[in-house]
Amino acid sequence: MTRRHPEQQYLDLLSQVLERGDERLDRTGVGTRSIFGAMVRFDLSEGSAPILTTKRVYWKTAVKEMLWFLTGGTNIQPLLRENVRIWSDWPLDRYRRETGEAITQEDFEQRIVADDAFAARWGELGPVYGKQWRRWLGADGREHDQIATLIDTLRTNPASRRMLFHGWNVPELGAMALPPCHMVYQYHVTSDGRLNCLLFQRSVDLLLGAPFNFVGATALQLMLAQQADLRPGELIWVGGDIHLYRNHLEQAHEQLRREPRPFPTMRLVRRAASIDDYRIADFEVEGYSPQAAIKAEVAV
Template sequence: MGLQVDHPEYQFLRLLERVLDKGDERLDRTGVGTKSLFGELLRFDLSGGQVPIITTKRVYWKTAVKEMLWFLTGGTNIRDLLDQNVRIWSDWPLARYRQATGEDISQSDFEARIVSDDEFASQWGELGPVYGKQWRRWVDAQGREHDQIATLVETLRSNPASRRMLFHAWNVSDLDQMALPPCHMVYQYHVNSRGELNCLLFQRSCDLFLGAAFNYVGASTLLLMLAQQAGLKPGELVWVGGDVHVYLNHADQVREQISRQPRPFPTMRLTRHPASIDDYRIEDFEVVGYEPHPAIHGDVAV
């Protein structure tokens, strides 16, 4: 049975096509170059159990969920990720190590040393005050720490009509200490009259080929967890992108992805009800019906 052209993944594929066809060609921070558009919006309905795990190439959704769970711990060192076989944050500390030492160490050897050597991990595995630090331990001018996630959960439970249910990571005083300033930087929540929890994610910068699919999974996963903790139902994920771009060395891969027909989105459910937002683990997430096209490789621009 064929899919209708209103399959929600077509929003994403059309955006990729617009960027390639109409995007402004720019020399970016990495030196690779991009084609870029500014100001885009996609909407995904999660109320029926489906989640936007992109199907036109395989997305390793467990990696995205593990990353989100790591953010929620407040962690900022890649060792915690490497212990779970998650390597998506290794490029930045590896580049810093190579630049500082002049040693042309391979990524696998660098990661192995991070895992096995406490002192090395402390010095070279640290990313600085990135997402988790800002979400769970934002420090204000008086030195007080603020747990934005705990505050959000409490507000969802006690005052779901609030227009102040959000958290963000763009802490101006900490930006120069971060391995990478936050891309998915503001998450705002809304509860409608049907008891559905909606999320608007603003992303200032998005690598559409490599990053976007992970962001959709991470935001959806967080929405499911928050809804469960607050006794709500999943609603809609609204994604807003600022500078949305395709790196020039990914153009062929993107055209290959655009040529593929989307398959039905899978469903995701939580297999238990943990006591708090801090108690989820990867085994709590069950995805059914994910039958994607094959993976398409592309190198990260650092």
């Protein structure tokens, strides 16, 4: 019996959204075709990484974003200095609306990189992912580092059913450029030392977002496993509102016409001293032979 390629789970989701998705107007005004509720599972135990092959996924960008989240940062300047531009749309949109200046994205990003004062004023995203993961502010004024607590529990009480972190901090949602989409990460350790992750994503741009989320979650799972002397196990991704934007439908059809190739492997080339010590150079991906990139616009 031929083993089904794990990427087929993602392609099946594309097909489901195209074939039976509910047509809806959405926050961006672009419109979506959407289904509600699905699960995909990827086995990381043999080193395989769910970096899609039916189009090129810029996996280093996704890993750099995850490393930025782990710093607790909320300003796009460090991202742009790493040539990661995936968060520029929201502050750029705010800048154009509030100033009336028809600045190009490239010029805006260059000003963010070059001018610290400008970056402090216009590059800030509000209390997004990293702030909640590393510096959740309690009602008593104390900050809570959810990642540090998770790693400590993985090391000292791996049978716990309370090993999770999340970003849906209700009082701070209104101050965020974008409320968290991948919002809850829960972990589970098997009796033979494998670390599993279940990621719940309330809302997912299936064409552009999900491929990055699979990579980011994989990179994080590898780091957490190493820090807790565990082995990577399974990554389980659960989506809530799973949608294609109306200007992404042809791109989805194009991707469905392609056959998956073998997944690459991802590994850490050194043991970092702590979760805060990882760099992009620590990640090695081998055997990645994707098909051509598929271009699509981000809906803001």
